[in-house]
Amino acid sequence: MTRVSMTVDGVSYTDEVEPRTLLVHHLRERLGKVGTVVGCDTSNCGACTIALDGQSVKSCSVLAVQADGSDITTVEGLARDGVLHPVQQAFHENHGLQCGFCTPGMIMAAIDLLGENPDPTESEVRHGLEGNLCRCTGYQNIVKSVQAAAKAMAPGAHASTPAPVAGE
Numbered sequence: 134m135t136r137v138s139m140t141v142d143g144v145s146y147t148d149e150v151e152p153r154t155l156l157v158h159h160l161r162e163r164l165g166k167v168g169t170v171v172g173c174d175t176s177n178c179g180a181c182t183i184a185l186d187g188q189s190v191k192s193c194s195v196l197a198v199q200a201d202g203s204d205i206t207t208v209e210g211l212a213r214d215g216v217l218h219p220v221q222q223a224f225h226e227n228h229g230l231q232c233g234f235c236t237p238g239m240i241m242a243a244i245d246l247l248g249e250n251p252d253p254t255e256s257e258v259r260h261g262l263e264g265n266l267c268r269c270t271g272y273q274n275i276v277k278s279v280q281a282a283a284k285a286m287a288p289g290a291h292a293s294t295p296a297p298v299a300g301e
């Protein structure tokens with residue numbers, strides 16, 4: 134067992150983990166962060182996406198020991214004081230989900246995308262989210278949601294302040 138410390142959604146945790154433990158399993162099974170989901174066993178779907186020191190990563194492709202000392206944000210850490218993050222709000226308002234299974238990863242990847250490109254075109258959104266799969270093929274509304282979030286987060290827009298993501 135190896136001792137790892139990390140901050141997840143603003144809370145510090147120190148645990149003993151087996152060296153082979155994937156970060157997604159540590160988050161879900163040890164820390165109870167079940168909002169981060171496992172949608173495949175091939176690192177293809179992106180459902181497990183989190184922000185690791187400000188970068189979106191597939192948490193099924195990282196070992197928990199590799200995250201030692203990191204600052205992590207999961208989908209559960211985005212809302213502040215009961216107010217949804219603008220990207221969460223936009224997914225809600227624009228029906229950016231069908232079964233919702235892919236939604237946590239889509240939202241985390243979209244936040245990273247908007248951090249790099251605050252006003253993406255439709256094709257830039259599609260390209261930016263291509264590592265995340267929606268098996269319901271709800272892509273049209275996901276793209277619409279991300280573009281609506283971009284508008285809501287634009288300087289001068291009347292939206293709630295985006296919650297900071299770890300490392301930013």
Ligand code: FES
Binds near residue numbers: 178192
């Ligand atoms: S569960 Fe991580 S990419 Fe599918």
Ligand code: FES
Binds near residue numbers: 230232233235267270
């Ligand atoms: S909403 Fe069902 S997988 Fe995307």
